[in-house]
Amino acid sequence: MSAYNWIQVRGHCPSCGGFADLVAQTHMASDYDGDEGGRFHDRSYQLGERMNWWGRGDLRYGRWKEGNLVRSIKVEDDEDYECCYSSCRVCQASLYLVICFKDCCPVKCLEIGKEENWPSQYYK
Numbered sequence: 645m646s647a648y649n650w651i652q653v654r655g656h657c658p659s660c661g662g663f664a665d666l667v668a669q670t671h672m673a674s675d676y677d678g679d680e681g682g683r684f685h686d687r688s689y690q691l692g693e694r695m696n697w698w699g700r701g702d703l704r705y706g707r708w709k710e711g712n713l714v715r716s717i718k719v720e721d722d723e724d725y726e727c728c729y730s731s732c733r734v735c736q737a738s739l740y741l742v743i744c745f746k747d748c749c750p751v752k753c754l755e756i757g758k759e760e761n762w763p764s765q766y767y768k
């Protein structure tokens with residue numbers, strides 16, 4: 645079982661068309677270890693909010709990246725992408741959210757879709 649966190653995104657649900665609170669499960673910056681503030685697991689973040697993680701000086705810092713791009717598409721050194729499982733709280737549809745992360749921070753939601761249309765460039 646792997647550790648994970650949650651990203652909260654306001655967006656249009658492609659299933660019901662409503663503007664809804666979508667919650668995506670992410671493996672970025674997740675670990676059952678932690679610091680004095682607690683484990684890096686099962687925490688909830690907004691876009692733009694830096695995730696709790698070891699500092700840059702720590703050897704474990706680089707482990708924050710847990711993206712699931714199939715091919716090693718060129719990304720910046722401190723950037724990664726993840727296609728995350730999500731669902732709509734209004735209609736309960738199963739969705740995916742593609743989120744861009746930089747420096748341990750979810751910066752942008754690039755795409756919202758139905759889970760059945762999971763983009764092929766990301767592992768499930």
Ligand SMILES: [Zn+2]
Nearest residue numbers: 657660732735
């Ligand atoms: Zn919906």
